[in-house]
Amino acid sequence: MKILVIVALLLSASTVLAGTRVEGVRLWPAPDHTRLVLDTAGLVEHNVFSLSGPSRLVIDLKDAALSTDFSKVDLSGSPIQRIRSAPRNGNDLRVVLDLKSDIKPRSFVLEPNQQYGHRLVVDLIDEQGSRLDRATSPTVTQDSAGKRDIIVVIDAGHGGEDPGAIGPRGTREKDVVLRMAKRLADLINQQKGFTAKLTRTGDYYVGLRNRTLLARKYNADLFVSVHADAFRTPQPRGASVFALSQRGATSETARWLAQSENRSDLIGGAGGVSLDGRDDMLAGVLLDLSMTASINASLGVGDSV
Ligand SMILES: [Zn+2]
Structure with a gap:
């Protein structure tokens, strides 16, 4: 009986230790935000929050260890001054970004693609507006x-x-x-x-x-x-050369119509047709007319290309 208990404990300890690793890091500075990407060996549970005075962004990764070197990342063109990290609560990892200015963080995970594996993406959004x-x-x-x-x-x-x-x-x-x-x-x-x-x-x-x-x-x-x-x-x-097709336009129309808050924006704002306050049937007809004109113009340009 005693042996069984010990075995169970050992097993759970080894699952904890087998948590994910941060294996790489990339930085993509854009005009209105900087994207920080951490390559993780598997899916990772995370929590991101900012601290001020001085500005910092904290990224907590559950059950993760670091196996990359943050000091090698080129930080130029980004709001990041320095990237630090330390283990936390035994098996967790805390990554701290020392920032030059306040930013608005946004984070999400990405599935593996052709070039990269599992990733945690942290966007540092410029407070001046997008x-x-x-x-x-x-x-x-x-x-x-x-x-x-x-x-x-x-x-x-x-x-x-x-x-x-x-x-x-x-x-x-x-x-x-x-x-x-x-x-x-x-x-x-x-x-x-x-x-x-x-x-x-x-x-x-x-x-x-x-x-x-x-x-x-x-x-x-x-x-x-x-x-x-x-x-x-x-x-x-x-x-x-691709231009929007009638069939594509129709399914697209249906999708856009469902998003009622975007309706007035659809046909091009001030100079275009506003769909505000019109019923769905009429909105659909107006949208189709406008789409048909766009498609015809697109096909004309496509021909020249
Ligand atoms: Zn492409």
């Missing part, structure tokens, strides 16, 4: 006839923790498309009557919804998303 809050339509020149510039928003796909497709020699889609997007923006800006804006200018991730919201804020006439796809075999060459 890039989305600050974005306004660009100052555009008007010619003598009173015509304003056409605004083209160019969206480099992926970025930061999301590498996109990876080539056989490790080329990452996020890098290729950023260079393409910048080049394209330069070419467009050289054209009289055109102004280009980018959804991202560096190696950081922008959420899909935020990319389109940015385009709306910039008052975009045209939104071009640049991607570089991979395929299972090396034979395919060339380019493909």
Whole structure:
């Protein structure tokens, strides 16, 4: 009887010791936030809170140990001054970020992808407000006839923790498309009557919804998303162009309509059709009409591409 008890205790002790490890760390500074990513050997339970005077962010990881070196992380361009860590309560790990200024934290875990395993993501959000809050339509020149510039928003796909497709020699889609997007923006800006804006200018991730919201804020006439796809075999060459399809639009319509708080934003704010205070049937019809116009315009541009 006594032996059984001891065995059980030993077993539970070894499960505790077999907790997860923090095996790597990456930092992605963006214009309005910095993303800190911890690679963990498995799923990790965590708790994040901030302290002030001086500003610090505390990340507590349950049942975890450190097997990476925080002192090797390049902190330039981020609000972090120093990263410290210490074991806590026996098996837990506490990571402390000494900060240059107050930030708003947000944290979540990411499942393994093509390039990385389990991750804990901590976003340090600039208190000055997000890039989305600050974005306004660009100052555009008007010619003598009173015509304003056409605004083209160019969206480099992926970025930061999301590498996109990876080539056989490790080329990452996020890098290729950023260079393409910048080049394209330069070419467009050289054209009289055109102004280009980018959804991202560096190696950081922008959420899909935020990319389109940015385009709306910039008052975009045209939104071009640049991607570089991979395929299972090396034979395919060339380019493909996608525009929204009728079927896609309809299911998208249904999804958006469900989010009633976003309705007035849907068809483009001030200059567009407001869906406020209209019943769902009418809202649906207006949205479909607007979508059909967008799709036709998109197909036209796609043809030229
Ligand atoms: Zn892509």
